Amino acid sequence: MRRPLQVTLLVLSGLGLLHASLFTDLCLRYVKPGMRPLLIASGFVLLVLGIVEAAAREGRDGRKGHGRHEGHTHGAHAHGAGPHNEPEQHHGHDHSAVPRVAWLLLLPALSLLFYAPPALGAYTAARQPAKVVAEQDDFDPLPKTSPLPITLTDFTTRVQQDRSLAIKARTVEMSGLVTPVPGGGSWDLTRIIISCCAADAQSVKVRIYSDSIPAANTWVSVTGNWHPGGKLGTQSAPVALDAQTVKKIQRPSNGYQDALPFPSG
Amino acid sequence: MRRTDELAVGVEATAVVTPPAGGYPVDSGDAGIEDPPPPEPPRYWPLLLVAAAVLPGTALFLVGQGVSKAALQAWQTVCLAVIVQATPFLLLGTALSGAINAFVPERVFTRLLPKRPALAVPVAGVAGVVLPGCECASVPVANSLIGRGVTPAAAFAFLLSAPAINPVVLTATAIAFPGTPLMVLARLLASLVTAAVMGWLWLWLGREEWLRPAVRHTGHQPGHSRWTEFRRGFQHDFLQAGGFLVIGAMAAATFNVAVPRSVLDTFSGSPWLSVLFLAALAVILAVCSEADAFVASSLTGFSPTARLAFMVVGPMVDLKLIALQAGTFGRAFAARFSTATTVVAVLCSVLVGGVLL
Secondary structure (H helix, E strand, O other): OHHHHHHHHHHHHHHHHHHHHHOOHHHHHEEEEHHHHHHHHHHHHHHHHHHHHHHHHHHHHHHHHHHHHHHHHHHHHOOOOOOOOHOOOOOOOOOOOOOHHOOOOOHHHHHHHHHOOOOOHHHHHHOOOOOOOOOOOOOOOOOOOOEOOOOOHHHHHHHHHHHOOOOOOOEEEEEEEEEEEEOOOOEEEEEEEEEEEEEEEHEEEEEEEOOOOOOOOOOEEEEEEEEEOOOOOOOOOOOOOEEEEEEEOOOOOOOOOOOOOOOOO | OHHHHHHHHHHHHHHOOOOOOOOOOOOHHHHEEEEEEOOOOOOOOHHHHHHHHHHHHHHHHHHOOOOOHHHHHHHHHHHHHHHHHHHHHHHHHHHHHHHHHHHHHHHHHHHHHOOOOHHHHHHHHHHHHHHHOHHHHHHHHHHHHHHHOOOOHHHHHHHHHEEEEEHHHHHHHHOOOOOOOOOHHHHHHHHHHHHHHHHHHHHHOOHHOOOOOOOOOOOOOOOOHHHHHHHHHHHHHHHHHHHHHHHHHHHHHHHHOOOHHHHHHHHHHOOHHHHHHHHHHHHOOOOOOOHHHHHHHHHHOHHHHHHHHHHHHHHHHHHHHHHHHHHHHHHHHHHHHHHHHHHHHHHHHHHHHHOOO
């Protein structure tokens, strides 16, 4: 692989990472926010590597003159034992010979720069069983506010494990994205949770019964009451909500966490 | 959009498999002179991997027309996520590998490690504690260790243990399994034992010729700038490993999207099948070792031993690691080594899990 191409690959990869982590928050579609400083640092390292490589090449070309430059960029590629026994070859052993597989790095670099795929959504959630919530024994009394902002995980725990039935007859507010359910009449309010990157995504879901079904992948804030069924406080109780209001919202920046909804109004 | 990308991948694959002139894609002559092209068959395995990555995606596209766009977008997201997440660790590993190559004299390792290879293996395995991060970092480091005169068996023990037993991963395991501290101990033990057994197995059965001739890591040459050597080695290793990371990520994303998690429930009933199934899942999901404990803790239908197998196999063998190893050590090595590691890791998990959990 020719040097200028190595420089291009390094610089594009560096720019791609910086674009996704420093200039925009695209990287939050793929990894946890905690990775961001590492990504920024990696972007700079790659950029510096590329610039230094380019400068080193310039230096050598400067010494060798213009004709040498021509020979290098046009003639050197893929010639096994060419007439190139100039000093540059003693530098890196055969480090200038990078396998062509490195070309593949162009795909993620260009993808980050020009076409960043969207965050995971309804498609992924629909194909996963809901994440199992942790066992909990002690429940604090619920705050008095109404509607009560609550996370999907907390709601699930309250419905299926809280023997004091504190959730009963309370109006709660949750937010998440819409995952359609086959059959109609209801849909799943969903939060996709990642622990490291999007490859380990898991989802928490609450079944919503409402008059209209919003489009898949819309982010909504829902208020409503527990949808009765089974025995509340046990595993037989359905994790479901009869919706009173369903309101479209912006995707929050911490979209891969099970966070409380924004304060309404 | 997706179609053009896939097309581009296919074109890449063709470009990759074209047998390079002189055995290696050399553009300055010296490697070709020093090291005559090894009598290798044409290297067509990247084509197989890329095909494994692309074909199911294409099949998805053809089969489910309604969901195809969403599926391909999810594929792209997961693929990019694996690459983005692994890049900092790959940079760390390749920088470390470049530094070992350029700055650390050979005698350091001969002094630190026991003379007898059979003893060096467990010592190197325990030394894996010092490399924080996930599995991508350990492949280039192990390669440069071999280049600096460390016996391959010890380097492989390090390669296997480092991503599984470093403090970051063990802490994550403790957080993911709050009620069962034994799980952390079991993971530590099973991973260490697997790493040591694999090292010894290499001493017993391994052959040098399975390894690609490591011509690159010649160490510091007198009269040359160490910094330049470091920079060039770092850059070379990153570009090469990065390319293979992309292949591995594409394969992992394909399985990640194509295999719905709900399939899991079918296997959770049988104790033996569930161990094998979760081990296979660890290979194809390619979750990074810092996160796999959280995934394991969510697989509640499975026995603790099966989940242990998931966490022991995952950091040692997965699709992106196989691609990285094939790129670094050669295909002949990667195929044998990954297969043997999977078997040993499953056995160790069953034994340790049976005793402790």
